[in-house]
Amino acid sequence: MALPDNVGPLSNGDAPGSSEVVELNVGGQVYLTRYATLRSAPGSLITHMFSRKGTAELPRDGKGRYFIDRDGFLFRYILDFLRDSRLVLPEHFPERGRLQREAEFFQLPELARSLVGRPHATPSPGSEDACSGSGSSGGCDDCTSPCAAPLERRRSGFLTLGCRGLSAGARGDPHSDGKGRRAGRIGVCGKACLAKEVFGETLNESRDPDRPPERYTSRYYLRFAFLEQAWDRLAEAGFHMVACHSGCAAGLPGEAGDDRTWNGYSEYVFFRE
Numbered sequence: 001m002a003l004p005d006n007v008g009p010l011s012n013g014d015a016p017g018s019s020e021v022v023e024l025n026v027g028g029q030v031y032l033t034r035y036a037t038l039r040s041a042p043g044s045l046i047t048h049m050f051s052r053k054g055t056a057e058l059p060r061d062g063k064g065r066y067f068i069d070r071d072g073f074l075f076r077y078i079l080d081f082l083r084d085s086r087l088v089l090p091e092h093f094p095e096r097g098r099l100q101r102e103a104e105f106f107q108l109p110e111l112a113r114s115l116v117g118r119p120h121a122t123p124s125p126g127s128e129d130a131c132s133g134s135g136s137s138g139g140c141d142d143c144t145s146p147c148a149a150p151l152e153r154r155r156s157g158f159l160t161l162g163c164r165g166l167s168a169g170a171r172g173d174p175h176s177d178g179k180g181r182r183a184g185r186i187g188v189c190g191k192a193c194l195a196k197e198v199f200g201e202t203l204n205e206s207r208d209p210d211r212p213p214e215r216y217t218s219r220y221y222l223r224f225a226f227l228e229q230a231w232d233r234l235a236e237a238g239f240h241m242v243a244c245h246s247g248c249a250a251g252l253p254g255e256a257g258d259d260r261t262w263n264g265y266s267e268y269v270f271f272r273e
Contacts, residue, residue: 023066024068024075025065025066027070029072029076031076037082038050040082046107049068070102071098073209078102090210092211154238155272156271156272156273157191159189160189161189161268162186162188162266163266185221185225186221186227187222189217189218192205192208192217195220196213198237199230202222205217205219205220208220234270239271242269242270243268243269244266244268246265246266248263
């Protein structure tokens with residue numbers, strides 16, 4: 001249950017008991033846990049945060065939840081470690097370096113050490129989880145960075161870019177740029193391995209973080225909003241456009257001669273042999 005908006009920070013002598021439930025807002029992600037869990041690693045920063053003195057220093061969000069300005073997705077693994085004193089990650093987990101950084105921030109040395117040099121799962125050749133290359137031969141390292149393998153060694157496949165946006169068209173013309181255009185988020189659909197190979201760190205995969213390389217996803221999107229930039233990356237990786245589609249609809253009623261705001265959606269399909 002969220003704390004009321006008018007609840008202020010706890011005083012040094014009013015820290016709640018270790019069995020009470022606490023609601024957290026970590027980077028926009030909401031978590032429910034117990035104070036005892038947050039204090040289970042003596043000497044760590046997170047234990048200090050929820051000690052008698054620490055809670056008085058923590059900010060709260062609009063609903064009275066304690067706010068921590070860190071990666072909300074990765075905090076789930078911090079909590080798991082605090083609960084079980086051990087780390088269990090999905091088989092295909094591309095965020096080890098970032099999770100190590102979070103562990104160091106929260107001053108959890110045992111967790112940080114467990115992530116240093118942690119081996120990646122190495123699928124056998126020809127298996128469905130095999131990637132397009134290896135770090136030693138110029139390929140991608142667990143598909144987390146742009147792949148530099150020669151074109152003849154890269155696998156074939158499709159990638160689809162989807163973009164929503166608004167445009168202002170004069171006299172009902174949705175293609176008129178008289179009032180400019182505001183582009184929306186660029187989504188990426190296709191095999192996770194291909195998307196990571198092409199877009200690397202510019203790919204925001206936080207909504208689908210555990211996707212194995214050979215599985216398809218439609219939940220990735222790009223951290224930038226320029227289609228030309230995405231097309232350049234696809235061209236450099238050997239892809240070419242094979243299909244596209246665009247449609248729009250008037251967002252505001254009015255007479256035919258009036259200026260209107262249009263909602264548009266476009267898709268661009270790319271293929272590499």
